[in-house]
Amino acid sequence: MKFVILVAISAVAVAGPQNGYPAPDPSPSYVVPSTRDASALVAEVVPILRDDRLHEDDGSYSFDIETANGITASESGAPEGPEGAVVASGKFSYTAPDGNLIEVTYVANEDGFQPEGAHLPVAPAFPHEIPQFVLDQIQKAAEEDALAAAAETRGAAPSQLYQRPQ
Numbered sequence: 001m002k003f004v005i006l007v008a009i010s011a012v013a014v015a016g017p018q019n020g021y022p023a024p025d026p027s028p029s030y031v032v033p034s035t036r037d038a039s040a041l042v043a044e045v046v047p048i049l050r051d052d053r054l055h056e057d058d059g060s061y062s063f064d065i066e067t068a069n070g071i072t073a074s075e076s077g078a079p080e081g082p083e084g085a086v087v088a089s090g091k092f093s094y095t096a097p098d099g100n101l102i103e104v105t106y107v108a109n110e111d112g113f114q115p116e117g118a119h120l121p122v123a124p125a126f127p128h129e130i131p132q133f134v135l136d137q138i139q140k141a142a143e144e145d146a147l148a149a150a151a152e153t154r155g156a157a158p159s160q161l162y163q164r165p166q
Contacts, residue, residue: 046071
């Protein structure tokens with residue numbers, strides 16, 4: 001009997017964690033690299049000021065987060081897309097290392113992630129009008145495609161263009 005107890009205690013001791021890492025800090029904050037002095041790898045604890053989350057039974061959700069260093073994020077979504085895909089919209093903001101406030105609003109749906117923000121690049125307007133000869137070529141190509149498609153549909157039926165051999 002003593003042998004069985006000794007084996008059980010040994011098994012529990014061997015099964016315990018062997019990595020020696022400390023347990024995570026249960027305080028509601030994150031550790032991020034300090035932006036004050038990039039050469040020093042000093043960590044700064046940033047408290048979470050607000051963390052409101054809501055998850056409904058129908059699959060809809062929302063969250064609203066704010067940290068002490070000015071980062072904010074909020075999002076809401078629901079399974080409204082095709083085949084129950086989640087459609088979400090939200091916004092986030094933070095202060096860039098150069099001191100500018102970055103604000104992004106977005107929608108994520110069946111068309112993908114669509115961000116909007118004053119700092120995001122925008123494609124330039126088309127530099128000039130399309131020349132008429134290019135438009136004529138496009139129209140000619142479309143006409144040739146239409147004729148080819150019509151010829152394919154005629155090819156399905158027996159041709160009436162040739163006479164019967166004599």
